[in-house]
Amino acid sequence: MTSTPVPGAVTGSGTVKRGMAEMLKGGVIMDVVDASQARIAEDAGAVAVMALERVPADIRRDGGVARMSDPDMIDGIKAEVSVPVMAKARIGHFVEAQVLQAIGVDYVDESEVLTPADYAHHIDKRAFTVPFVCGATNLGEALRRIAEGAAMIRSKGEAGTGDVSQATTHIRTILGEIKRLTVMDETELFEAAKEMRAPVELVRETAELGRLPVVLFTAGGVATPADAAMMMQLGADGVFIGSGIFKSGDPAQRARACVEATAYFEDADRIAKVSRGLGEAMVGISADSLGAGELLAQRGW
Amino acid sequence: MTRAPVIGVLSLQGGVREHLEALTRAGATAVPVKTATALEGLDGLVVPGGESTAIGRLLRVFDLLDPLRDRLAAGLPAYGSCAGMVLLAEEVVDGLPGQPLLGGLDITVRRNAFGSQVDSFEADLPLDGLDGDVHAVFIRAPWVERVGDGVEVLAREAGGHPVAVRSGRLLATSFHPELTGDDRVHALFVDLVRSTMAAPTPGGAP
Numbered sequence: 001m002t003s004t005p006v007p008g009a010v011t012g013s014g015t016v017k018r019g020m021a022e023m024l025k026g027g028v029i030m031d032v033v034d035a036s037q038a039r040i041a042e043d044a045g046a047v048a049v050m051a052l053e054r055v056p057a058d059i060r061r062d063g064g065v066a067r068m069s070d071p072d073m074i075d076g077i078k079a080e081v082s083v084p085v086m087a088k089a090r091i092g093h094f095v096e097a098q099v100l101q102a103i104g105v106d107y108v109d110e111s112e113v114l115t116p117a118d119y120a121h122h123i124d125k126r127a128f129t130v131p132f133v134c135g136a137t138n139l140g141e142a143l144r145r146i147a148e149g150a151a152m153i154r155s156k157g158e159a160g161t162g163d164v165s166q167a168t169t170h171i172r173t174i175l176g177e178i179k180r181l182t183v184m185d186e187t188e189l190f191e192a193a194k195e196m197r198a199p200v201e202l203v204r205e206t207a208e209l210g211r212l213p214v215v216l217f218t219a220g221g222v223a224t225p226a227d228a229a230m231m232m233q234l235g236a237d238g239v240f241i242g243s244g245i246f247k248s249g250d251p252a253q254r255a256r257a258c259v260e261a262t263a264y265f266e267d268a269d270r271i272a273k274v275s276r277g278l279g280e281a282m283v284g285i286s287a288d289s290l291g292a293g294e295l296l297a298q299r300g301w
Numbered sequence: 302m303t304r305a306p307v308i309g310v311l312s313l314q315g316g317v318r319e320h321l322e323a324l325t326r327a328g329a330t331a332v333p334v335k336t337a338t339a340l341e342g343l344d345g346l347v348v349p350g351g352e353s354t355a356i357g358r359l360l361r362v363f364d365l366l367d368p369l370r371d372r373l374a375a376g377l378p379a380y381g382s383c384a385g386m387v388l389l390a391e392e393v394v395d396g397l398p399g400q401p402l403l404g405g406l407d408i409t410v411r412r413n414a415f416g417s418q419v420d421s422f423e424a425d426l427p428l429d430g431l432d433g434d435v436h437a438v439f440i441r442a443p444w445v446e447r448v449g450d451g452v453e454v455l456a457r458e459a460g461g462h463p464v465a466v467r468s469g470r471l472l473a474t475s476f477h478p479e480l481t482g483d484d485r486v487h488a489l490f491v492d493l494v495r496s497t498m499a500a501p502t503p504g505g506a507p
Contacts, residue, residue, distance in 0.1 A: 009424035009459070016421045019316075019480045020440050023350045023383070026314040042397065045358040047314060047351065082397060082412060083352050084441065106418035106441070129419045256362075263313050263359050264335065270363075 012129030017151035020084070020107070020131055021215035024048055024152075024238055028228065028259050029217070031055050031242040034073070035080040037251070044255035048084040048107070050240070051077040056113045056160030056296070057243035057282065066114040068096040071103045078104070086133070091300060092118025094127075101130040107152070108132045110145075112299035113159045113242075120301065125149030135219065137170045137297050139177035140196030143206065146214055147199050153212060155236070156297040157220015160243050162284025164221045166297060167231060171218050175235045181207040220297065223248070223282050225261030225275050232265030249279030306344040306494040309334035311369075313359040315351020315384060319479035320487075327487040329494070337368040345378040345494035348385030348403070350440070350477055353393075353412065356384060357401035366401055373405045378470035378497050380490040386473035387412060387443050394446060406471045407449025414444040414462070414475075426476075428456040428465055431485050437464070437476035444475055470497055 010016075027047030032038040033055060041049045053069045054062065068089055078085045084106035089096035091110055096117070100108050110123050112135050125132040126149035135156035136142035142153045155174055157167030177196075181203065184192060189207055193200040205213050218231040219240035228239045239262050248254045257274035264270040292298070305328060310320045312333035324331035324347065334340060346369075348356075360366045373379060381389040387396070388403045390410040415421065418441055425434035435456070444462035448454060456465035456474075464475035465486075472493060478486035
C-alpha cells in the first residue's frame with residue numbers, strides 16, 4: 001500500500017482491489033492483441049480487455065515460450081479504450097508484474113496461458129498496488145491464490161481450445177466444493193482446510209459467505225453466447241473470452257452477442273436471438289484430444 | 302399505514318448484489334431490474350457501479366433507455382454510484398462518442414478522473430446530511446466538473462471536485478458506499494424515496 005497526496009487516502013487496499021472486480025460482474029472480458037480489436041471489444045460492451053500479443057489459440061499453435069506483452073503494445077491498447085485494461089504476467093514472474101504495475105495496467109492476470117517462470121511459487125500479490133486475477137481448477141487452488149493476495153479468481157478451463165468442457169468442470173468443482181463447506185461444522189472445516197491446503201480462516205469465511213470472498217469469473221474455452229450464458233447459469237460472476245471472439249468469422253457481432261447473452265443469461269429467447277447468423281465460430285480443439293503436457297490448466301501449484 | 306419502499310437495482314452489469322443488500326438493510330424492498338416491465342411498481346431506482354459504456358450499450362440494445370428516461374422524467378427517485386453517477390449525468394467528459402446516458406442530473410462528469418486502478422483509493426469524507434465522515438471507496442471513479450442550477454454538492458474530494466451531489470429526487474456519488482457496510486447513504490436515499498411516496502408525483506404521471 002502506498003499513500004496518495006490525498007490526506008488519509010489509501011491505495012491498493014483489499015477493498016479497493018476486490019471492489020474493482022465487483023464492478024466487472026455480469027460482464028465479459030475479452031482478449032485483444034491490438035488497438036483495433038480493443039475498439040471492437042469496447043464498442044461491443046466488454047467490461048474490460050486483456051491485452052496480449054497472441055491469443056491462447058495462437059500461443060498453443062506456435063509453441064515456444066510465451067511471456068508478458070511488450071509495454072508499447074499494452075500502452076497502445078490503453079490509449080484506445082476507456083474500459084479497464086488487464087495484462088498477463090507469467091506464473092511466479094514478479095518482475096513482469098512489477099513492470100505491468102509500473103505502466104499502469106488496471107489488473108494483472110498471473111496466467112497459466114503464459115509459460116510459468118517459477119514451478120514452485122506464485123507471485124506474492126499482497127506486495128502490489130495493482131490487483132491480480134488468478135486461475136483455479138478447484139477451491140483449494142482458488143483459496144491459495146486468494147491467500148497470496150489475488151483479488152479475483154477465474155476458473156481456468158482450457159484456454160485456446162474453444163472447448164467449454166474444462167471450464168464447466170472447473171466452475172462446477174469450485175462451486176460444488178463451496179456448497180459442501182456450507183454444511184460443515186468447525187471440526188470438519190479444519191479438516192477441509194488441511195485437505196485443500198488452504199488457510200482455515202479463508203475456508204471458514206468462504207463457508208460463512210457461501211461463495212468465494214472475491215469475484216469468480218469463468219475462462220478457458222468459451223466460444224459462443226450459449227457457452228457464456230451456461231457459465232453464468234452455473235454460477236459464475238462473469239466471463240473471460242480469449243480466442244473465441246477474434247478467432248471467429250465476425251468478431252464484432254460475436255462480441256456483442258456474447259455480452260448480451262452474459263447479461264441476460266437466464267433468458268433463452270434473447271440468447272436464441274443473439275445466436276442467429278453469427279457466422280463461423282472458432283474451429284477449436286477438443287480438450288480431450290490434448291496430451292497431458294499440452295494442458296495449460298495443470299500449470300499452477 | 303406505511304409499506305417499505307420498493308427500490309429497483311438496475312441489474313445489467315456491475316455491483317448489483319451489494320446495492321440489493323445495502324438497500325435491504327436500510328429498510329427497503331430491493332428488487333433487481335432487467336426489463337421495462339420490472340420498472341412497474343418501483344418507488345425508486347439505483348443505478349450501480351460497473352462499466353458505464355457496457356451498461357449504456359445494454360440499455361440501448363434491450364430498449365430500456367426510453368422507458369427509464371420516461372420514469373425518471375416523471376419523478377422516479379434515483380441514486381447512482383460511480384458508473385451510476387455517469388449514467389444519470391446530462392454530460393460526460395472522456396466518455397465514448399455517443400455513449401448512451403439516462404441523464405436527468407444537470408452535471409458534467411469526468412470518467413476515470415482519478416486515473417487508472419493503481420490510483421483507486423479509499424478515504425474518509427464529510428458528507429452533508431450525515432453525522433461523521435463517510436468511508437468512501439473510489440474505484441476508477443468519476444468526479445463532477447460542472448454543477449447546474451439547483452444541484453446541491455454534498456461532498457468534495459481533496460482537490461475540491463464534487464463527488465456527491467443531489468438535485469431534487471436524484472442522488473449520485475462518485476464512490477461506492479455499497480462496498481463498505483456503512484448503509485447511511487442508502488438510508489438517505491430510502492428516506493428520499495419515502496418522502497416522495499407521501500407527496501404527489503409531479504405532472505401527475507404514474
